[in-house]
Amino acid sequence: MKYDVVIGIEIHCELKTKTKMFSGAPASFGQRANTCVNEIELAHPGTLPALNKTAVRYAIMASTALNMKVDTLVKFDRKNYYYSDLAKGYQITQQFHPIGSDGYLDIETDEGTKRIRIERLHMEEDTAKQYHLDEKTLIDYNRSGTPLVEIVSKPDISSGKEAAAYVSKLRETLFYLGVSDVKMEEGSMRCDVNISLKPAGSPVYGTRVEIKNLNSISNVQKAIDEEIKRHSSVYDAGGSIEQETRRFDEATQTTVSMRKKEGAVDYKYFPEPNIFPIQLDLDWVKSIQDNLPELPDQRRARYMKDYGLGSYDANVLTSNKDLSDFYEEVCKVAKDGKIAANWCISELSGALAKRNETLSTMKLSAVHLGTLVNMILDKEISGKQAKEVFEDVLEGKDPKEVAAAKGMKQVSDSSAILSLINQVLDENPQSIVDFKNGKSRAVGFLVGQVMKKSKGQANPAMTNQLLTEELKKR
Amino acid sequence: MTILEMLKDTAHAEERILEAVQKAHESQKDLNAIVTFIDPAEQIAHLNEHKGGLLEGVPVALKDNVNTKGIKTTASSRILENYIPVFDATIVKKMREAGAVFIAKASMDELAMGGTNTTSVTGPVRNPHNLECMAGGSSGGSAALVAAGVVPMAIGSDTGDSIRKPASFCGVVGFKPTYGRISRYGIIPYSSSLDHVGVFTRSVKDAAVSLEVLAGRDDHDMTSSSLPVEHYLDAVKGDVAGKKIAVLKNVIDAIDDEATLHCFNDVIEGLKAKGAIVDVVEMNEDLLKALLPAYYLIANCEATANHSNLDGIRFGNRVDAETSEEIMIKTRTEGFGPLIRKRFVIGSYGLFWENQEKLFRQAQRVRRLIVEEVSRVLKDYDVYVAPAAPGGAPKLDDTSRDELSDKYLVADNHMILGNFTGYPSITVPMGLSDGMPVGINLTGRAFEESELLNIAQAVEDITGLCDSKVGD
Numbered sequence: 049m050k051y052d053v054v055i056g057i058e059i060h061c062e063l064k065t066k067t068k069m070f071s072g073a074p075a076s077f078g079q080r081a082n083t084c085v086n087e088i089e090l091a092h093p094g095t096l097p098a099l100n101k102t103a104v105r106y107a108i109m110a111s112t113a114l115n116m117k118v119d120t121l122v123k124f125d126r127k128n129y130y131y132s133d134l135a136k137g138y139q140i141t142q143q144f145h146p147i148g149s150d151g152y153l154d155i156e157t158d159e160g161t162k163r164i165r166i167e168r169l170h171m172e173e174d175t176a177k178q179y180h181l182d183e184k185t186l187i188d189y190n191r192s193g194t195p196l197v198e199i200v201s202k203p204d205i206s207s208g209k210e211a212a213a214y215v216s217k218l219r220e221t222l223f224y225l226g227v228s229d230v231k232m233e234e235g236s237m238r239c240d241v242n243i244s245l246k247p248a249g250s251p252v253y254g255t256r257v258e259i260k261n262l263n264s265i266s267n268v269q270k271a272i273d274e275e276i277k278r279h280s281s282v283y284d285a286g287g288s289i290e291q292e293t294r295r296f297d298e299a300t301q302t303t304v305s306m307r308k309k310e311g312a313v314d315y316k317y318f319p320e321p322n323i324f325p326i327q328l329d330l331d332w333v334k335s336i337q338d339n340l341p342e343l344p345d346q347r348r349a350r351y352m353k354d355y356g357l358g359s360y361d362a363n364v365l366t367s368n369k370d371l372s373d374f375y376e377e378v379c380k381v382a383k384d385g386k387i388a389a390n391w392c393i394s395e396l397s398g399a400l401a402k403r404n405e406t407l408s409t410m411k412l413s414a415v416h417l418g419t420l421v422n423m424i425l426d427k428e429i430s431g432k433q434a435k436e437v438f439e440d441v442l443e444g445k446d447p448k449e450v451a452a453a454k455g456m457k458q459v460s461d462s463s464a465i466l467s468l469i470n471q472v473l474d475e476n477p478q479s480i481v482d483f484k485n486g487k488s489r490a491v492g493f494l495v496g497q498v499m500k501k502s503k504g505q506a507n508p509a510m511t512n513q514l515l516t517e518e519l520k521k522r
Numbered sequence: 523m524t525i526l527e528m529l530k531d532t533a534h535a536e537e538r539i540l541e542a543v544q545k546a547h548e549s550q551k552d553l554n555a556i557v558t559f560i561d562p563a564e565q566i567a568h569l570n571e572h573k574g575g576l577l578e579g580v581p582v583a584l585k586d587n588v589n590t591k592g593i594k595t596t597a598s599s600r601i602l603e604n605y606i607p608v609f610d611a612t613i614v615k616k617m618r619e620a621g622a623v624f625i626a627k628a629s630m631d632e633l634a635m636g637g638t639n640t641t642s643v644t645g646p647v648r649n650p651h652n653l654e655c656m657a658g659g660s661s662g663g664s665a666a667l668v669a670a671g672v673v674p675m676a677i678g679s680d681t682g683d684s685i686r687k688p689a690s691f692c693g694v695v696g697f698k699p700t701y702g703r704i705s706r707y708g709i710i711p712y713s714s715s716l717d718h719v720g721v722f723t724r725s726v727k728d729a730a731v732s733l734e735v736l737a738g739r740d741d742h743d744m745t746s747s748s749l750p751v752e753h754y755l756d757a758v759k760g761d762v763a764g765k766k767i768a769v770l771k772n773v774i775d776a777i778d779d780e781a782t783l784h785c786f787n788d789v790i791e792g793l794k795a796k797g798a799i800v801d802v803v804e805m806n807e808d809l810l811k812a813l814l815p816a817y818y819l820i821a822n823c824e825a826t827a828n829h830s831n832l833d834g835i836r837f838g839n840r841v842d843a844e845t846s847e848e849i850m851i852k853t854r855t856e857g858f859g860p861l862i863r864k865r866f867v868i869g870s871y872g873l874f875w876e877n878q879e880k881l882f883r884q885a886q887r888v889r890r891l892i893v894e895e896v897s898r899v900l901k902d903y904d905v906y907v908a909p910a911a912p913g914g915a916p917k918l919d920d921t922s923r924d925e926l927s928d929k930y931l932v933a934d935n936h937m938i939l940g941n942f943t944g945y946p947s948i949t950v951p952m953g954l955s956d957g958m959p960v961g962i963n964l965t966g967r968a969f970e971e972s973e974l975l976n977i978a979q980a981v982e983d984i985t986g987l988c989d990s991k992v993g994d
Contacts, residue, residue, distance in 0.1 A: 087607075087608055087609050090836050090837075091831035091836070092589075092607065092608060092609070092831075092836075092837065093587075093589070093595075093597070093602065093605070093607075093710040093711075093831065093832070094587075094589045094607070094611060094706075094707065094708040094709050094710045094711065095707070095708075096706065096707050096742060096743050096744070096745075097744065098741060098742055098743075098744055099744065126827050128826075128827050128830065128873070130830060130833065130847070130850055132833075132835050132846035132847075132849075132850070135831060135835075135836060136830060136831050137827065137829075137830020137831050137833060138827050138830055185846055187835070314874055314875050316827075316870070316873035316874060316875070316878070317875075318823065318827075318873055318878065318882060321713075321714035321715040321824055322714050322743075322744065322745060323744050323745075324744065324745060
């Protein structure tokens with residue numbers, strides 16, 4: 049039987065603020081346990097929340113980038129439940145008045161562009177992290193109070209691939225905004241999926257299953273694909289799906305049940321009395337919205353227009369913001385954006401992968417790479433020489449100096465090249481015979497010999513042309 | 523002795539502080555007003571760092587819900603019996619800067635819930651005027667210590683009438699300014715939207731001085747006001763000529779104690795004689811009768827969330843168990859008294875989604891209507907006044923009150939109006955009924971503390987009950 053797949057995605061994303069959502073304690077990842085806390089994270093009696101303005105700014109940026117309406121009257125609510133990772137016994141969130149609502153994100157699919165509507169974006173605070181050992185549970189409150197935005201999509205997604213595209217686009221957008229690290233593996237971005245299947249065309253939704261804590265985009269896709277298979281086979285066999293929460297098991301690459309739904313939990317939401325509704329200054333909001341950093345789609349379009357890149361190259365570059373930022377620095381020097389892109393995409397990316405390094409760990413300077421590109425364009429050195437020079441450029445050296453030190457220069461003087469060609473032809477009579485007998489490979493061999501004699505400095509294109517002409521004369 | 527008198531003679535500050543400590547210890551057997559005694563030696567050693575401060579060398583008692591770094595703060599609850607705060611409340615820093623010396627943490631109703639100060643884990647506080655009577659609550663320990671002359675100033679908190687009622691019962695001034703005028707950071711809460719910090723003193727002028735120290739914006743409390751702090755004392759002239767004063771008819775009608783009414787009328791006649799324009803004003807009786815039920819809902823709903831942090835995981839009196847969930851359940855079951863548990867159940871019930879609209883949200887709508895009603899009266903009057911209580915302090919073993927009577931609903935609880943509105947409100951002694959003090963309550967417009975204190979001074983001038991001694 050054919051089924052319609054209905055998927056909605058909830059993303060929790062930690063904001064990259066210096067301090068916590070409601071306290072001045074530092075918000076940072078990977079610190080020694082329970083060092084990034086003060087009395088507020090630990091919910092000592094008498095503490096009160098003081099809202100982080102930067103978190104509000106980031107939430108406005110994210111809402112705007114996701115094409116959402118921004119509610120300029122900011123209100124918070126309490127979500128009440130007892131759990132040992134929740135120090136106050138309630139979480140301060142925005143249940144009734146999310147700061148962002150009614151947005152969308154366009155994703156690319158095989159059938160073209162698809163619009164995924166986004167229902168809401170709200171601010172809240174993260175909980176502490178628990179470590180359950182055999183004998184005891186340890187609690188690290190460093191994460192407690194870290195600013196979060198929760199972004200809830202409409203159920204507009206209909207495959208694992210679309211879901212992956214949506215999460216990926218969202219992730220890229222938030223990263224470009226600079227509001228979050230969006231590191232799924234470190235938990236600064238977390239993804240929950242709601243999925244149900246219904247007979248194709250049916251107006252009645254099927255039973256919904258939630259898959260929690262997917263920690264990579266590929267797992268989002270895998271988990272959904274697995275879940276679609278599971279639902280389909282259950283329905284095909286005449287069975288029914290239970291409403292439950294599942295997780296993706298990496299070892300078996302399947303989803304497994306975490307808990308059955310036992311009636312909805314009553315969180316007893318009510319307005320947070322310690323934070324009065326805050327009317328944001330409309331000029332402030334507007335200045336944030338008018339000064340958003342460039343978003344990936346805008347940057348792609350600019351690369352295609354300004355640098356003449358194809359959509360593939362533009363995509364490859366922009367999908368890695370660090371590389372893309374670096375590329376733009378290279379282009380400030382390089383006279384040809386296309387060649388600069390080739391170097392960034394193939395040589396540079398390859399070198400980084402080979403060395404298992406990132407741009408930030410390398411000494412490489414964008415100005416040097418730009419200079420290198422220009423040296424090729426100006427025929428100062430050959431492409432082959434450039435690759436050799438690049439090895440030193442990666443170590444932070446100036447390509448001009450490297451080329452000079454290595455005695456490299458490209459010989460484009462035809463009489464000099466011609467003299468070398470004649471020497472080589474005199475030394476290799478057999479090759480001339482081969483050429484006459486139609487073995488075109490002989491040309492390659494002879495060009496190689498010329499290059500060798502010139503210590504790689506002969507302009508390869510000129511050498512090729514002149515050699516062919518000389519061969520015909522002989 | 524008042525604060526102002528002490529400030530005239532700062533040379534003898536140390537003596538007076540030690541005398542206060544001695545009196546505090548002596549009072550304990552009778553009053554049981556203190557949870558923790560603070561050795562002032564270190565503070566005395568640093569006294570000269572605060573020369574010229576508005577509270578230089580003044581011994582002060584703090585209600586035991588005021589966080590003091592390194593000094594046990596229990597809120598008179600078993601669950602916090604061993605709790606030592608890691609930070610000072612903002613007002614503690616402000617008072618210390620002004621030269622105050624803290625000598626005691628005063629008993630209170632458990633977690634500030636109650637009006638009797640009989641629910642403290644350390645036992646009931648007794649009234650200095652008659653040890654068989656209650657001091658009132660929830661700030662009963664603070665009221666009793668000021669009334670007994672142990673300290674000239676004590677901090678209290680007021681969510682329903684927890685400063686202004688015990689002030690009436692103990693015969694001292696009890697003052698809570700406008701919501702947001704004093705930071706709540708570091709005060710163990712009861713109900714966030716109703717909680718006020720305030721002060722007990724032995725004169726209206728002392729209340730004015732105290733306010734200047736305590737008031738001001740605190741970035742740790744987003745509900746605190748940025749309005750400038752005034753020199754309140756300058757305004758306290760007792761000049762009421764042409765001032766418009768409303769007498770709350772509903773409260774008067776619900777009181778049957780002749781002596782209380784007599785004291786009240788004497789004050790009113792005195793105010794008239796000083797040139798005040800006094801009218802009897804009636805508020806909507808239905809709204810006044812809805813005051814207490816709406817209060818209980820809002821306060822208990824907020825309280826059940828506010829105290830969810832008391833789970834034994836990070837601090838407090840943990841009761842060990844197998845799982846963290848069991849720890850929380852056992853700690854809370856053993857840590858809270860029966861009244862607290864009852865209030866949490868009510869609060870939780872009022873917040874359930876199926877009840878919230880008709881209980882908690884409805885109570886908030888009632889609150890809004892009541893605020894509008896009070897604002898209507900204060901549009902035409904500078905203050906409204908009424909007896910702070912229907913009579914003197916009840917006996918500790920008195921269980922006769924009828925909680926559904928007009929007397930209880932209106933006369934005993936009308937001061938909740940000051941918490942619903944957040945308007946500044948003060949109780950000033952006005953005389954005795956059957957040997958026990960009774961007070962008059964005055965409430966003014968938001969952030970018009972200067973005017974309220976000025977009119978309260980006129981009352982004090984009329985009664986002559988400034989710095990009065992127990993038994994006078």
